[in-house]
Amino acid sequence: MTLKYRLTVIREKIWLVIPLLLVLAYVGFASPATDSDKAQADDIEEVNAVLDAFEDAYSNEQLNDLRQLFFAEAVIAFDVAGGDNQRVYNLENWLESTQEYTFDTNDYISDQLTNREVQVFRNIAYVVCDYRYEDENNLGLGVDIFTLMKMRNRWRILSLQFTGEQGSNQ
Numbered sequence: 001m002t003l004k005y006r007l008t009v010i011r012e013k014i015w016l017v018i019p020l021l022l023v024l025a026y027v028g029f030a031s032p033a034t035d036s037d038k039a040q041a042d043d044i045e046e047v048n049a050v051l052d053a054f055e056d057a058y059s060n061e062q063l064n065d066l067r068q069l070f071f072a073e074a075v076i077a078f079d080v081a082g083g084d085n086q087r088v089y090n091l092e093n094w095l096e097s098t099q100e101y102t103f104d105t106n107d108y109i110s111d112q113l114t115n116r117e118v119q120v121f122r123n124i125a126y127v128v129c130d131y132r133y134e135d136e137n138n139l140g141l142g143v144d145i146f147t148l149m150k151m152r153n154r155w156r157i158l159s160l161q162f163t164g165e166q167g168s169n170q
Helices: 003-029 035-059 063-069 091-103
Strands: 070-080 085-090 109-121 124-135 138-151 154-168
Touching: 035 063, 035 109, 035 124, 035 138, 035 154, 063 070, 063 091, 070 091, 070 138, 085 091, 124 154
Parallel strands: 070 154
Antiparallel strands: 070 085, 109 124, 124 138, 138 154
C-alpha cells in the first residue's frame, strides 16, 4: 500500500466522519441544561436577591441590614459631580457617612437599581446597573458596579463603586 493510496482512503473516509462530527457538535450545544448551568442560574437569582435586599435596606435606612450584606473588608468608592467629588471608604466609614449625611438629614429616601447585568464565574459575580437615588432634596442618577463573592454558600458584597450626577429634586 503506497502513501498516495492511504491518503486517498483517508480523504474518502473523512467525508463520512464530518457529518457525524457536525451532529455531535450540534447536540453538544443544544443539549439540556447541565448542573453547572442550573447552578449559575441559581447564583444569578441569589445575587439579585442580595441587590434587592440592598435596595430595601438603603431605602429604609437600615444600617445593620446593610452591614450584613457586605464583607467587613468591603470597599465603597464613588465618583460624582464630574469627578469633583470622589471618595474611597471602608465599610464602617461609609456606613457612618451614610448615617450622618443621608439618613439623619432625610425623612424620605428611595434607591432603585435597574437594568442589572449580572455575570457569575464560579464564586465571583459582578453586576453593572443603573441607579436612581431620591431624597427630599436631591435626585441622583448613575451607574453602580457591585462585586460579590460567594463564601460558605452565601453571596456578599465585596465592593461597590458608583458614579453619577446629583441634582436638585425641587
